[in-house]
Amino acid sequence: MNFIELFLLAVSALKNNIVRTILTMLGIIIGIASVIIIISLGQGATQSIVGEISKFGANILTVSPGKIQRRPGLSGGSGTTVDTLVEADLKALNELPNVSQVSGLVSTNKQIIFDGATNQTSISGTDETYAVMHELSFSQGSYFTDSQVATRSKVIVLGDEIVVELFGEDTQVVGESVRVDGKTFRIVGVVENGSSAYVPISTAQKILLSQNYFNGIEVLITDSQLVESMTTTIEDMMLLQHKIDDINDADFSIRSSQEMVDSISSVTGTLSALLSGIAAISLVVGGIGIMNIMLVTVTERTREIGLLKAIGAKRRDILLQFLIEAIVVTLAGGVIGSSLGIAITFLATKLLSIPFVVSLTSILLALGVSAVVGIIFGWYPAKKAAELQPIDALRYE
Amino acid sequence: MHSQEIISFKNVHKIYKTGPVIYEALKGINFSIKQGEFVAIMGPSGSGKSTIMNILGALDLVSSGEYKLKGKPIDSYDEDSLAEIRNKEIGFIFQSFNLLPRTTILKNVERPMMYAGIPALEREKRAMEALSMVGLESKAKNQSNHISGGQIQRVAIARALVMNPSIFLADEPTGNLDTKTAEEVMSFFIELNKKGHTIILITHEENIADFAKRIIRVKDGLIDSDKKNGKKK
Numbered sequence: 001m002n003f004i005e006l007f008l009l010a011v012s013a014l015k016n017n018i019v020r021t022i023l024t025m026l027g028i029i030i031g032i033a034s035v036i037i038i039i040s041l042g043q044g045a046t047q048s049i050v051g052e053i054s055k056f057g058a059n060i061l062t063v064s065p066g067k068i069q070r071r072p073g074l075s076g077g078s079g080t081t082v083d084t085l086v087e088a089d090l091k092a093l094n095e096l097p098n099v100s101q102v103s104g105l106v107s108t109n110k111q112i113i114f115d116g117a118t119n120q121t122s123i124s125g126t127d128e129t130y131a132v133m134h135e136l137s138f139s140q141g142s143y144f145t146d147s148q149v150a151t152r153s154k155v156i157v158l159g160d161e162i163v164v165e166l167f168g169e170d171t172q173v174v175g176e177s178v179r180v181d182g183k184t185f186r187i188v189g190v191v192e193n194g195s196s197a198y199v200p201i202s203t204a205q206k207i208l209l210s211q212n213y214f215n216g217i218e219v220l221i222t223d224s225q226l227v228e229s230m231t232t233t234i235e236d237m238m239l240l241q242h243k244i245d246d247i248n249d250a251d252f253s254i255r256s257s258q259e260m261v262d263s264i265s266s267v268t269g270t271l272s273a274l275l276s277g278i279a280a281i282s283l284v285v286g287g288i289g290i291m292n293i294m295l296v297t298v299t300e301r302t303r304e305i306g307l308l309k310a311i312g313a314k315r316r317d318i319l320l321q322f323l324i325e326a327i328v329v330t331l332a333g334g335v336i337g338s339s340l341g342i343a344i345t346f347l348a349t350k351l352l353s354i355p356f357v358v359s360l361t362s363i364l365l366a367l368g369v370s371a372v373v374g375i376i377f378g379w380y381p382a383k384k385a386a387e388l389q390p391i392d393a394l395r396y397e
Numbered sequence: 398m399h400s401q402e403i404i405s406f407k408n409v410h411k412i413y414k415t416g417p418v419i420y421e422a423l424k425g426i427n428f429s430i431k432q433g434e435f436v437a438i439m440g441p442s443g444s445g446k447s448t449i450m451n452i453l454g455a456l457d458l459v460s461s462g463e464y465k466l467k468g469k470p471i472d473s474y475d476e477d478s479l480a481e482i483r484n485k486e487i488g489f490i491f492q493s494f495n496l497l498p499r500t501t502i503l504k505n506v507e508r509p510m511m512y513a514g515i516p517a518l519e520r521e522k523r524a525m526e527a528l529s530m531v532g533l534e535s536k537a538k539n540q541s542n543h544i545s546g547g548q549i550q551r552v553a554i555a556r557a558l559v560m561n562p563s564i565f566l567a568d569e570p571t572g573n574l575d576t577k578t579a580e581e582v583m584s585f586f587i588e589l590n591k592k593g594h595t596i597i598l599i600t601h602e603e604n605i606a607d608f609a610k611r612i613i614r615v616k617d618g619l620i621d622s623d624k625k626n627g628k629k630k
Contacts (some may be wrong), residue, residue, distance in 0.1 A: 002513050014501040146619050309557065310456060310491075312484020312512040314477045390483075391456045395492075 001317055003324070010325040017297075020327060024293045027334030028373065029340060034279035036341025039362040042272030048354040050261045051269070051275050060133060060222045062105075063093070063230060063238065064253050074312060083213040084242065084251040092241050093219055098230055101220040103127040104201045108209055111128035112158070112197060113179040114166040121162055121178065121196045125204020131157075133220045141174035141189035149200040150187075152207065159194025169176040181208055227256050242393020266296045281371065286333070287377035294381035305385050305392025310383030319386035326378020327371055338363050402468070403563055403595055404453065405429040409462035411448050411618075422448040424618035425462070428565075430597065433525065435590040437598040437609035437626070445618040447568070453488060454566050455482045460589055467563060484512050488557025492569035495553040496541035503537040504527065506556045513618045527555035531585055547578035554585050564595045584607045 014021045059071045065085045087104075094102045106125040111118050128208040131137075133142035154177060158166075166175050177184045185199065205211055221230050231254050238244070238252050299303070305318055313321075342358050404570045419434065422445045430436055451457035452464055455471055456576040463470050466486060483489075496505045506524040515523070531551040533573065536544055544552070550570050557565050571579035576595040587608060590596050600606050605624060614621040 001514070005511060005517075012500070035540040040575065148445055220408065304497060305492060307491075307497065308508070309480065310489045311509040312480055312560075314512070316477075317512060391451050394494075 001320070006320050006324045007328065009179055009321055010065060010328045013325055013330060013385070020293065024290055025333035025336065026328050026331055027166065028370055029286075029337040030128050030287050031279060031283035032334050032337025032370055033344065034282060034305050034363055035276050035369075036338055036347070036366055036375065037345050039272055039276040039281055040345040040356075040358050041352075041354070042275070043357040043359060043362075044345075044354040045352075046265055046268040047357055049095070049264050052263065053257050053260050058257055059221045059227060060257055061219045061221060061227065061234060062255050063089070063219065063234065063260075064255065065213070065215070065251065067255065068345050083211070085214040085217055086212065089238065089241055090214070090217055091290055092237060093217060094232065094326035096219075096230075096233060096237060098222045098226050098233075099219055100222045101133050103130045103133060103137075103218045104200060104214040105130075105218055106204050106209060106211070107215050108204070110180050110208065111167065112156075112162060116175070117166045117167045119162050121154075121159075121195065121202065122195055123208070125199050125201040126210070127201055127271070129220075130152040130198065130218070133218060136194070137192045137193045139190045140172065142189070143159040143198070143199050143324060144188055149202055152202040153200060154185045154203060154207065155188045155200065156180070157189040157191060157198040158187060159191050159196050161193075161195040162197060171318045183207060227258070231256065253351060259329050280369075287330070287371075288375040290374070291377040292327055293386070294322065294378055297325075298381050298385040301385075302388065302393050302396040306390055306396065307395060309388070309390035315386045319382045319387075322382035322385045323375065323378045326382065327374035330370040330374030330378075331367065334367045337370070338366050342368075401432040401525060402429050403466070405463075405465045406449075406452075406595075407465075408461045409449075409452065409464060410460045411445075411452065411457070413490060421461075422618055423452075426618075426620055428613055428620060432563075432595055433590070433593050435465075435586070435596045435598070435608075435610045435611045437600055438615060439600060439603075439605035439606045439612055440615035440621075441601060444615045446599050446601075446615045448618075449548045449615065450568050450597075452492055452598060453564070455479045463588045480512075484509055484561055486563040487564040488554075488560060489549060490565065490567040490570045492554040492572040494611075495549055498542055500541055501537065502533065502539050502541060502544065502552050505541055506559055507554060509560050512622055523559050524555070526550070527558040530558060531555045532609065545603045546574050547582055548575065551585060554582075554589070558589070560581040564597055565599050566590060566599075568599045569601070570598070571602070571620050576604075577599075581606065 065082045070175065090104050091103055093099060093153055103126050108123050108125075110123050111120050112123075118362065124130075125247060128144055128146045128149050136143065141157075143157055144153065148155050158173070159180075163173050166178065167176070173187050173190060176187050199208070201214075211303070219230075219234065221227050223391065231295065234254055235247070236248070238254075239250060243253060244250055308318060346356055346367075347357060406426050406428050408564055409423055409426040410421065413420045413422055418491070426445075426449065438446050438449055448457070448542055455466075464472065466482065471482060473481065475625055496502075497508065503521065503524055506527055507520045510520040510523065525537060528537055531549060531554050532554065534549055536548065541549070541552070552572070554565075565586070570592070571582055574582060583605065586596050596609070598606065598609055608613050610626055612626050613623045
């Protein structure tokens with residue numbers, strides 16, 4: 001008998017007991033759907049986070065104050081030495097070769113008030129170069145200028161999400177004023193797809209934070225190929241600048257956005273793997289359910305097996321018939337589970353507003369795994385059926 | 398052709414062991430059957446006739462002695478070869494549970510041909526021919542549980558017929574049927590026999606055995622008598 005015939009036999013046998021078949025499949029459906037949902041949502045979340053980070057630009061190196069923790073223990077974090085990045089560092093970085101732009105960065109969380117409406121948001125103090133470095137696009141107005149940075153102008157650039165909250169949809173806000181910390185700021189621009197606010201770094205340092213150091217310095221490298229070598233160059237320069245001999249004593253750290261992407265991907269990857277592992281347990285449980293039902297089926301159909309052997313079925317014919325039945329159940333469960341998983345993922349991504357990503361690999365993997373579950377858990381019952389002696393099977397009551 | 402010996406039992410013993418209990422079902426059976434014969438093997442329950450039928454049908458093996466089918470001893474065959482013998486040489490008609498449940502008549506008749514690896518188109522053609530021989534071609538698409546007891550036995554005959562076996566082995570084929578239907582079914586065996594097919598009938602009913610040309614009576618694992626049927630219907 002060929003596989004198509006065996007497949008058709010299996011399908012008709014399963015159709016004859018449709019309720020049992022569906023109940024048996026349920027374990028596999030739930031298992032496969034969970035794995036697909038977890039993997040897809042994990043990938044979607046990763047993509048969303050990576051997208052956010054990529055907005056930082058691939059060519060940007062961020063110099064942060066505080067040492068990188070190289071020793072175990074709780075000490076040595078960035079908390080103790082946050083005031084180490086100063087104007088002199090910025091200037092020195094600006095003079096390095098292969099550096100096209102440099103921007104100091106301070107950040108704080110403040111309430112922005114307009115006419116009674118408030119919005120709590122992160123406000124970044126940046127140089128005028130920031131907009132170019134991050135390729136910000138504007139729906140209204142533009143970024144502040146170098147002269148506004150130099151004169152500590154009380155101007156502000158808002159993300160469009162803040163504008164909608166404070167002013168409502170489709171409002172021209174350039175020229176309007178908002179209040180931050182009791183001070184009036186004039187709006188000069190609105191950033192598309194943004195939820196942050198930006199003010200000149202000098203203004204942020206003197207007026208909002210009363211500090212003269214930076215929370216970070218961003219360095220735009222001319223060529224992404226040079227990012228790695230420039231990391232070393234900047235490291236050396238900063239060590240010299242801060243008069244530190246040993247890299248282990250450095251009071252700063254340098255990260256590229258690629259590094260952040262990598263570390264986040266690895267975290268979400270680990271998390272997905274862990275959750276998939278838990279979901280895989282339900283596949284095993286489903287597989288045991290299938291084995292159980294197949295054993296019952298074999299017992300129920302003992303006389304049928306006897307009859308088949310009497311009319312010429314070989315051991316292999318019976319083995320394959322029952323094995324293929326188990327595989328059809330698990331594969332069908334895999335297909336239904338995948339579809340269900342994709343549908344639920346689609347709804348969940350809409351709700352969580354993360355990108356909808358379903359990789360072909362995860363679906364193929366799910367189907368492969370379900371077939372393997374069928375083979376593993378269908379094998380024993382099928383073997384039991386195949387090994388029945390025809391005379392015993394025929395006499396079975 | 399008619400004189401060719403198709404089956405021979407030489408001093409066949411069959412011993413069953415269940416735990417410490419040893420039961421000798423056959424105590425030295427000798428007979429031979431020629432091509433084209435119509436033989437009834439008779440005996441009360443426990444006589445050993447079912448054991449003979451199981452051995453004849455390659456469902457079971459002898460404990461000692463020799464069973465030759467078409468001149469070849471079948472004891473030495475492995476399981477797959479025995480399956481092949483059951484498939485090609487023997488057409489079974491059982492008393493009950495003859496057909497696969499939840500399966501059409503046509504698919505039931507096709508099944509032995511599937512195991513023989515005959516292609517689908519030819520299978521269907523041969524199955525329909527066999528079904529028309531037993532007058533059931535119109536029921537081909539019916540489910541096996543939607544036909545009467547007599548029709549079930551006729552389907553079983555058609556299923557045996559498709560493989561053109563050396564022997565038709567019928568185990569109490571009319572055991573579950575009323576007299577009229579039983580006679581109808583038996584008439585098909587007579588017809589098959591007229592066409593030259595070898596029929597072996599296992600029964601405990603005298604009136605059914607009377608359809609055969611030769612009656613072998615078995616008692617307590619031994620042959621009691623083996624003679625031509627004078628009263629043949």
